[in-house]
Amino acid sequence: MSKIQDTMFAEMQSKKIFKEAQKYGYQYINKSFNRNVYPTKKALKDLNVFDETLPEHNGDSSTIISLLHKYGSPATVSQIGGRYFGFVNGSVVPTGLAAKNLAIFWDQNTAMQVISPISSKLEMVVEKWLVNLFDLPKRTVAGFVSGTSAATFAGLAAARYRILKRLNWDINEDGLFNAPKLRIVTGKQAHSTVLKAISLLGFGKNNIEWVNTDNQGRIIVEDIPELDSKTILILQAGNVNSGSFDNFEKICEIAQQKKAWVHIDGAFGLWAAASKNLKHLTKGINLANSWAVDGHKTLNTPYDSGIVMCEDKEAIVSALHMTGSYIILGEERDGMFYTPEMSRRSRIVELWATIKYLGKSGMDEMILGLHNNAVYFAQEIDKIEGFKVLNNVVFNQILVRCKNDKVTEETIKKIQEDRTCWVGGATWDTKKVIRISVCSWATTKKDIDLSVTAFKNSLNKY
Numbered sequence: 416m417s418k419i420q421d422t423m424f425a426e427m428q429s430k431k432i433f434k435e436a437q438k439y440g441y442q443y444i445n446k447s448f449n450r451n452v453y454p455t456k457k458a459l460k461d462l463n464v465f466d467e468t469l470p471e472h473n474g475d476s477s478t479i480i481s482l483l484h485k486y487g488s489p490a491t492v493s494q495i496g497g498r499y500f501g502f503v504n505g506s507v508v509p510t511g512l513a514a515k516n517l518a519i520f521w522d523q524n525t526a527m528q529v530i531s532p533i534s535s536k537l538e539m540v541v542e543k544w545l546v547n548l549f550d551l552p553k554r555t556v557a558g559f560v561s562g563t564s565a566a567t568f569a570g571l572a573a574a575r576y577r578i579l580k581r582l583n584w585d586i587n588e589d590g591l592f593n594a595p596k597l598r599i600v601t602g603k604q605a606h607s608t609v610l611k612a613i614s615l616l617g618f619g620k621n622n623i624e625w626v627n628t629d630n631q632g633r634i635i636v637e638d639i640p641e642l643d644s645k646t647i648l649i650l651q652a653g654n655v656n657s658g659s660f661d662n663f664e665k666i667c668e669i670a671q672q673k674k675a676w677v678h679i680d681g682a683f684g685l686w687a688a689a690s691k692n693l694k695h696l697t698k699g700i701n702l703a704n705s706w707a708v709d710g711h712k713t714l715n716t717p718y719d720s721g722i723v724m725c726e727d728k729e730a731i732v733s734a735l736h737m738t739g740s741y742i743i744l745g746e747e748r749d750g751m752f753y754t755p756e757m758s759r760r761s762r763i764v765e766l767w768a769t770i771k772y773l774g775k776s777g778m779d780e781m782i783l784g785l786h787n788n789a790v791y792f793a794q795e796i797d798k799i800e801g802f803k804v805l806n807n808v809v810f811n812q813i814l815v816r817c818k819n820d821k822v823t824e825e826t827i828k829k830i831q832e833d834r835t836c837w838v839g840g841a842t843w844d845t846k847k848v849i850r851i852s853v854c855s856w857a858t859t860k861k862d863i864d865l866s867v868t869a870f871k872n873s874l875n876k877y
């Protein structure tokens with residue numbers, strides 16, 4: 416036996432480094448709900464300790480893990496706490512985190528049923544749960560991917576396969592050169608990952624037929640061009656800035672009549688369907704053909720957890736198919752036929768555990784809670800002279816503007832430097848805005864009050 420093999424067996428037997436890692440993890444949790452949300456200047460500077468050349472020899476495991484905790488932990492952004500309002504990043508449901516901890520030891524490859532029966536089983540179970548939760552057609556299948564970027568890519572690949580197949584063109588065999596031209600229609604507020612998928616799939620951004628959006632970022636139904644069976648129409652459940660939802664019912668009905676394919680980017684917004692009081696926002700999504708949604712945003716699963724759903728199983732499986740003489744097909748489900756990747760970690764474990772823990776009532780309570788917090792946050796900010804909330808807070812997103820672009824930008828900087836909370840900026844209707852995303856189950860009224868005070872103090876400096 417080689418020396419390194421000896422050492423690794425010893426590590427596995429003693430469990431010392433796993434216990435150390437767990438101890439550091441617990442210390443991290445203890446601090447996370449009450450710390451500076453963004454790393455201090457010192458913590459960022461200290462990251463230079465990682466600038467080393469490739470190690471010549473094997474190291475000491477305890478030292479490696481302790482280095483990671485000493486310099487890594489302080490340089491994280493505390494997203495699991497309640498005062499991170501940047502981007503649309505959720506916290507983490509404890510049961511999901513614990514399940515991930517167990518699955519780390521399993522280290523499963525979820526590509527095929529024969530490689531990981533447990534992963535296949537959980538994928539089948541969660542697929543049914545999600546179809547039920549979102550009220551989608553019973554035939555709908557799901558692929559468990561890294562995020563909505565990958566989910567939208569997969570959904571649009573399925574659309575491309577199906578539409579071209581109807582035109583007697585096999586995209587897999589014959590490619591895009593000389594293929595019949597498809598049409599891509601989407602709103603001017605489409606998320607940039609939709610545009611990325613359009614580029615990757617060879618449609619070309621210059622070929623997009625852009626539809627005007629209203630002051631909340633919703634597609635103006637009357638401005639949608641005449642659709643046909645060669646069209647892929649991409650809608651949005653949850654505008655990344657304002658949180659607004661397209662009018663699915665009306666638009667999907669038109670699309671169905673014309674046999675256009677509808678894909679919905681519902682990265683964070685699709686979860687509104689899980690709340691009785693918010694479900695009206697997603698009315699009509701069941702009429703679409705493919706959907707992209709994240710577990711790691713609104714549902715608060717650990718990163719990375721995205722889901723593509725498609726009512727046309729043959730289209731998505733054909734678009735993402737792969738073969739090889741060594742492939743052993745499972746009797747029920749081989750996950751790789753629903754995702755762009757082959758090997759994947761078993762992210763389904765956390766998604767399954769999170770949904771099993773919350774149940775329908777827990778999801779409703781948590782998601783409505785995010786909305787209620789956003790409404791309260793917006794009310795409190797709007798009361799302060801110098802801040803103005805610009806959007807209808809229909810879900811979890813708030814857009815705030817100060818006197819002018821300059822003050823808005825400087826205020827964002829001050830808030831970020833203060834570190835009580837973290838918010839980013841965006842451009843909305845050609846003006847700079849502060850962008851608040853309420854996405855963590857851990858946010859309390861006190862967190863919001865502290866953050867509102869940070870807003871106030873940051874503005875008063877002018």
Ligand SMILES: *Cc1c(COP(=O)(O)O)cnc(C)c1O
Pocket residue numbers: 503561562563564565606608609653654655680681682683709721
């Ligand atoms: C976050 C987001 C995406 C991208 O999702 P990832 O999980 O980061 O790949 C796409 N669309 C919308 C509306 C989003 O909020």
